[in-house]
Amino acid sequence: MKLQLLLTGNELMAGDTIDSNSSMIAQLITEYGWRIDKKVTVGDDLKLLEQQIQHLANDCEVLIINGGLGPTVDDMTSLALAGISGNTLCEHPDALAHLTQWCNHRGFKLNASNLKQTMLPAGSQIIANSRGSAVGIKMLLGNCLILATPGVPSELRAMMNEEIIPLLSSQFPSDYIQTQRLAVFGLGESSIQELVNKKLPNWPNDVELGFRASMPVLEVKLTTRGKDASEKLHVWRQHIIELIGDHLLGDMPLNLAQALIAALNKNGQTVCTAESCTGGNIAAQITSVAGSSHVFPGGIVSYSNELKQNLLAVSEASLATDGAVSATVARQMAEGALKATGANLAIAVTGIAGPEGGSEEKPVGTVWMAWGNKENLRVEKFFLPLERHLFQTLVTALGLDLLRRYTLGIPGLPELMTRRRS
Amino acid sequence: MKLQLLLTGNELMAGDTIDSNSSMIAQLITEYGWRIDKKVTVGDDLKLLEQQIQHLANDCEVLIINGGLGPTVDDMTSLALAGISGNTLCEHPDALAHLTQWCNHRGFKLNASNLKQTMLPAGSQIIANSRGSAVGIKMLLGNCLILATPGVPSELRAMMNEEIIPLLSSQFPSDYIQTQRLAVFGLGESSIQELVNKKLPNWPNDVELGFRASMPVLEVKLTTRGKDASEKLHVWRQHIIELIGDHLLGDMPLNLAQALIAALNKNGQTVCTAESCTGGNIAAQITSVAGSSHVFPGGIVSYSNELKQNLLAVSEASLATDGAVSATVARQMAEGALKATGANLAIAVTGIAGPEGGSEEKPVGTVWMAWGNKENLRVEKFFLPLERHLFQTLVTALGLDLLRRYTLGIPGLPELMTRRRS
Structure with a gap:
């Protein structure tokens, strides 16, 4: 199968958006044993779009078009396909049915912009969109099968998996x-x-x-x-x-929170969080997984010293003597969270995410973590001098992995971190 | 100026790499008042590469090629340019001088792979690379100015800023x-x-x-x-x-948490969170902003009913009578968080993220939110029947925006949400 890809959108041409859609499509296509021959990107310009569709369709068996199916005037894939094929745009009953159902389900009224999305080239078929309002378009142009897909990544992914891959698999058996x-x-x-x-x-x-x-x-x-x-x-x-x-x-696909939850379920354990510099990120990662309520009663985001004292019973003396970013405070935060939540295991994190708040003794990137159960809490210091967002992401990931290792009885630390421990 | 872009690399065609180079080039080009007309991407295939260079060069004044200048066999931009222009590949003295200096500076010896990078089409000129070993190539093909650039982002960015933008500015004065x-x-x-x-x-x-x-x-x-x-x-x-x-x-650039924090700072207010179905996401968004500690003492993730009672003083009776997802519980969560944290304002969220846990009366997507100060708490129900991740993202965003509106004294709800209130 000779397959080409056409992307459309001014935001792609101006560099406002980094194009992740084409790599998602390419990964799927490659996984199924086909490959993409060429990829062309143009802005929202009707003439250019028509030219490119015509040019690419002359030279391949399948052309996937991405983008330009939305409700606004700069969305013109449907118009371009009508123009080239010499057909008019008509209200497509399947598209109208989809959009009506989609709006009803959400309690919206169909508006004029929405109705634009039901206007497809005469003779084309819709490709179902299980995630959004814009249906895809399937039509033949000469010998080329045209598949027009929406630009919203979650909608595109669903349409690729649910509709387009099965369709291509049935028409173009691939090298296994x-x-x-x-x-x-x-x-x-x-x-x-x-x-x-x-x-x-x-x-x-x-x-x-x-x-x-x-x-x-x-x-x-x-x-x-x-x-x-x-x-x-x-x-x-x-x-x-x-x-x-x-x-x-x-x-794969598997993230750190899923791996942790699998380990907790396997060992019948529950976990809680006491977060300062990660600010709720560890809890948010855990609760992003469906079913996490079985292993996670909750946690405390103690960003200020007062909350560390009031909600986690961290001692005023330790805060004054050792400071909020210290082994003692990390340990007390974990103990406080275990007590407050009744979970078997806890992770506590206190560090300096920056860009402000560092000192010579405790520079930005310093973080103390305490984790384990109430009989056996482990406390370690790590040093991750990274930009704030990266710091928070990596400390969150580390926290999840330390809990996974603890739950599974793995004594070692991640190799990357043994180099970052101080 | 009519400008087109050609990218080459198997990693781009297989989707293993997300192409960020072209958006970097596009942003620079757009900033200077030009625009990119069309962008084509092909794999490391000599014939295809030659075809595309020829095709694009026929149709524009400037063609920027990115990638394929490295030392390995799959790097063939130079070879393709020689092929099309009918010139041979020769060792270019400027390229050799650059590479020799680059290697000397790093204490490397020139090896055979490096020497491949000195072989340029006869008659071409080099474009200096201040960051890496691969020089760029500048040549005319018919009336088209060809500029071949390296694929390593840091080298590309330097070459664009130091060489290519000044060159284009001198040749093609742009519209502001x-x-x-x-x-x-x-x-x-x-x-x-x-x-x-x-x-x-x-x-x-x-x-x-x-x-x-x-x-x-x-x-x-x-x-x-x-x-x-x-x-x-x-x-x-x-x-x-x-x-x-x-x-x-x-x-722009501005996210919801930044907008909220600006509003809080402006009005000298602080805020806390009491999260069930968003699981710490609202707190995590707030604390992702540097300086958030001035307006955010912390919050509580009360995922289980026990924690709602123990940490937020939600009454057992309300949980039994009205259920965890109810106006009463949302209100009590907000009140509990205000009391526990001492913040001026609170947001409380309790809902059904799914995919499990829905009922006929309270289907997946139902969410109660309470927000405001202790004298004036507003409580509303919304219905967002979305996939779990989208639900959490949107409820988090809504929570941040409701707080922004409250802080600024805006009585209305976001328009999208008035259609989703039930």
Whole structure:
């Protein structure tokens, strides 16, 4: 199958938006054994859009168009498709039914802008959108199958998975490709590559080893093709899992909160949080997972010293003597949270996220963490001198991983962090 | 100037890398008053690369090529340029001098891979690279000026700023361009477009109105060119600000937490949180802003009913009679948080994020919110039947905006939400 991609949007041409949609489409397409031959991006300019659709459609079997299906005047994919195919725009009954249902479900009234989204080129079909108002458009232009998709990433992803991949699979059987993705935290790409070079010198050429850093989790990807792909992958997956050791969270897609919750469920434990510099981020990550209420009664965001005293029973003396960012206060925060919530395990975090608030003794990036149960609390200091947002993201990730390790009885710290402990 | 962009790299075609280079180039180009007409991306395939260079160069005055200048075999921009122009690849003395100096400076020896980077099409000139080993290539192909640039973002950025922008500025004096970006919450793209159509029928053609939904904030962008750009923008910015009304957060870049904190600082108020279904997300958003400690002592994540009772003094009777997701409990949570933290203002959130936990009476998506000070708490029910992650994101955004409105004394709710109140 020869497949090309056309993206449209002034925000892409002006650089206001970084285009993540095309890499999402490309990943899916690649995973299924096809590939994208060429990708073209143009602004919201009707003439240019028509030219490009015509030009690309002449030269491929499938053209996926992304963007330009919205309700406003700068959305003109439908108009362009009508223009090229010599058809008029008509109100499409399926599109109208979808939009009416979508609005009813949300208690909205259909407005004129919405109605624009029901106007499709005569003779085209809709592609269902389970997440949004804009339906996709499917039509033939000469011998080229045109698939127009919405620009909103969540809608696009759903439409790709639910409609377009199944459609392409039925029409264009692909070389069987197999991929395995592992979620890893705390071991870097270059460390893994070095381990592979040293310990697995016979790594086969036809098993591709790839890495994708999607902060804070690293995705390790094994890809191979052909009839024995499954067996080959199984063997080399095992080898690399041994190398990764306790840094392995599991199979992707998996985030740190999901890995923690799986560990807690397995061991019948519950957890609570006492957060200062992460400001509720650890709790928010945990509760982003459906079903987290079984393992998480709640937590306390004690951003001020007063709240550390009032809600977590941190002693005034410790705050005065050791300061809020100290081993003593981290420990007392964890103890206070265990008592206040009745959870089995706690994580407490107190540090200096910056950019202000650092000192010579405790520079920005200093963080104390305490975690464990009331009989056995571990307390460590880490130093992560990063920009505020990165600091908060990484400390949150570390907190989740330290709890995962504790729950599973893994004594070691993540490799990346042993270098950051002070 | 008609300018086009060609990107090359297998990692871009497979979706392993998200292309941020082209948005960097586009932002710079746009800032200087030019625009990119079309952008094409292809993999590391010599024939395809040659075809595209030829095709694009025929149709523009400047073609910026990005990628394919590295030392490995899959880097073939130089080879393609030689092929099309009918010239041979020769060792270029300036490129050799640059590379020798670059290696000497780092104590490296020139190796065969490096030497590949000195082989440029005969007749071309180098573009200096102050950050890396790969020089850029400048040459004419027919009437088109070709500028080939390296794929490493830091090298590309330096080369654009130090060499390419000055070169283009000297050859192609640009139209002066001006842009204004407004941050808006709670009023949709289609509603704004309709308001403009209805109330500003004389909207001028040369003031471009654009929208970018970066969930949950909507960016409204006004762009115009020419000598009177500033004045024209000033006038139409005022008009659209009047339409947007209290949905305007301010000038971009600005998120909801920043807008809230600005309002709190302005009015000398502090705020606390009592979160159930948002699980710490509101607190995390507030504390993501540097300096938030002045307005935010902390909050409580009361995910379980026990914590609602123990930490927020929600009454057992209310939980039993009205349920955790109710007006009474939302109000008691806010009151409890005000008492526990000493803040002036509170927001409390209790709802059903799903996918489990809904009932006929209280379906997934139901949420009660209470906000205000202890003398005047407002309590409202909203219905947001969305996928869990979107639900949490939108409820968090709504919470931040309700507090902003309260702090500024704005009585109305966001327009989008008045349609969602039940």
